[in-house]
Amino acid sequence: MQTRLLTALFVCVAFLSCKDDKKVNEEKIEPLQTFVEPAEIHEFGFNLNDFVVKRDTIQSGDSFGAIMERNKIGYPMIYNIVESAKDSFDIARRLQVGKPYTLLCSKDSLELPQCFIYQPNQEEYVVINFKDSIHAYTNRKPIKYVEKEATGIIDSNISETLESQGLSPRLAYMMADDIYAWTIDFRRLQRGDRFKVIYTDKYIDDSIYVGVDKIKAAYFEHNNEPFYAFRFKTDTVKGIVDYFNEEAKNLRRAFLKSPVKFGRISSRYNLKRRIAYYGYKVRPHKGTDFAASIGTPIMATANGTVTESTRRGGNGKYVKIRHNATYETQYLHMKAQNVKKGQFVKQGDIIGWVGMTGNTGGPHVCYRFWKNGRQVDPLREKLPEAKPISDSLKTRYLDFITPIRERLDGIQFNETRIDEDLLAEETLITQAK
Template sequence: MQLKRLVAITIIAISLYACKEDDSVKKEYQNELAEIVEEEKILEFGFDRNDYEFKRDTIRKGDTFGIILERNNIGYPKIFQIAEKAKDTFDIATKLQVGKPYTLLFSKENEKDSIQKPDTFIYQQTLEDYVVINFKDSIQAYRSRKPITYIEKTATGIIENNISETLEEKGLSQKLAYKMADDIYAWTIDFRRLQKGDRFKVIYTDKYIDDSIYAGVHNVKAAYFEHNGDSLYAFEFETDSIKGIRDYFNENAKNLRRAFLKAPVQFSRISSRYNLKRRIALYGNRIRPHKGTDFAAPVGTPIMATANGTVIESTRRGGNGKYVKIRHNDTYTTQYLHMSKRLVKKGQFVKQGDIIGKVGMTGNTGGPHVCYRFWKNGKQVDPFKQKLPEAKPISDSLKVKYLDFIVPIKQRLDNIFFIEAEPIEKENTISIDPIL
């Protein structure tokens, strides 16, 4: 950009010299020159970076809004006034979290002052969401989001060893493996037993923030997997717009999901099964029934709701430690014990696959795991010995709409050729403006 400006200025200067006898031409070129040399706006958080010095940091242990501003030459009467004015938008005095980034803006108009003071504080709650507290003239506080861009892509792969290696060789996100293994084909393909020569095609959307920060796979629009001689199509379709429920169906509108996931954590191992006759040496080899299934996983591993439902308990109690209990319908209830952190509240509706907590060691436990308990008609049972229902089938009225909806998507999927090497290029871009 600077080189282009230099070239433009040089050309204009030569032209001015050549036309120095013509005042009208000279004025015209002077106006053009003024437009070109005008500094280009570079916006971040909605502020022109040419007008401010950006000072970035993260919230450290012991930091408060007051301490941060005091370090930067703002007095406490002003700090109190800012916090009071801003608290209806964001309680800056109590909600700062250690490790979250923040930015202070210093106006370049005041850079000659002996004491530099910021006039804006920006706190980033997530990669996308941030809070602006501006106190340059009057005090203003508001929430905003960085621009989000969704880029639709396609990918193919042929399995040599496992899907993770296949994706890695192509430079593709491992989140695609999780999406296919847990969201789409959880009940039709065992991804730990893929065979050499199995292959797949997928149409998916990647998410970017500010056009440059990769935020992961947003969704998988459609997929095709050849496994054990079967051709398995999957198309995403919204079945409940009010609750935002989306399911995957095959080319004949059959739901690919079951009502329950096999496990509440990804790629874990069962360390202890449901066993009503279990004997424990620590208790004198006496029988102490184990009415749950333990899935061993590192502390902090996300725990998923195994089915749609409503949280009826989210608390801490005795040997259970921190736990969440979900009622799925009049027949089924599940419980997830020993969490390090609970991420849902009582009364909250959760969808299958939603993260409801993190694996921990609270309560009576000898190691990090989640104890998964399963009720059927009020009685605790072994979920692996139940004939669990399939997910809710698509309604007759939606089925017609669905079959029409997938026609162009299936045609596009069928026309994707299998590629063994390079990752697929970007295709369509959809930008979403920030919401103020």
């Protein structure tokens, strides 16, 4: 009997021991690992996984040759690349300090560059590909436009109103300078004035925010008076775009008030001006000087054709534009011109930059204005309105804006309101919806 019990106990222990060993062995077995291909990363038209990617910016003293030599490319090859690519892009002369570049290098121990990509701005990029044969081309990154809406009620000024909502201050500049410059004085906005705007934001590669691209339509209520604005292209050949109200009336004048956005009048048109340096003799000043820092963009104040873009005597570097049979304008003392003789320019186009060439005591643009061949004071002239919509386009325009206006009218104002009691005290009767 005792022998039988010992035998049974031994069998039970052995069984349990085998079961535990099997459990341990099962825990030690690891599942097979699955190899996952890395996700393809595409940029500049290349699969970056195929290269060793090196990114940097152009440093002071850098040249294309210096960058290539640092990356083990010899002079004969550098010369061939520069000569082969110069008809498409002069890589030896046009690199600017601070601009980014990318090298696509071979995936081996040498990591030799096979492609040089230069970005002169956020949208464009230049590809110099010399992996097999040498070729160069310029391309643009994919752009996405997202249409958005915004509203605001003025408390102190429009910039603060936009900033409080996390909106771009460029919206304020565009409304003040591009749309309502001749109908609303944005320096005298009233507390309680309000606006609605439909605009588009611009993105590069779906993720890089570039800023506000354009305003499609706007409604501004100033001193209880409504001002509508709708963007409409009146000339598809020359690409002329204007803003018109609900009755198809152009909102701007034929001429901008100033050729620079951020400048002040330092000297006005004055035919009786006397200067101490010249012994207080009468030295007529037939222009209006706008002081601004060197490099400030100078804009064409109206549509027209460039008749002169040169340098001469005390005028320094300058541009002259004929706008029609009656009006001409001239812009003196430029650092550099951005247009050529015979070129058509639109109002607001950059025609040059503020400088100090010619006879000048400081950086400014001397703005001269001709009417029927005689220089006059533009600040005293009753300037003409911009060209109205033609009768043939008016019907199309009114049909075009109908759904946009319905959408604009349907946008509700932001619920953040100004204290109505305080408004009453200030005799403002605007009531937010």
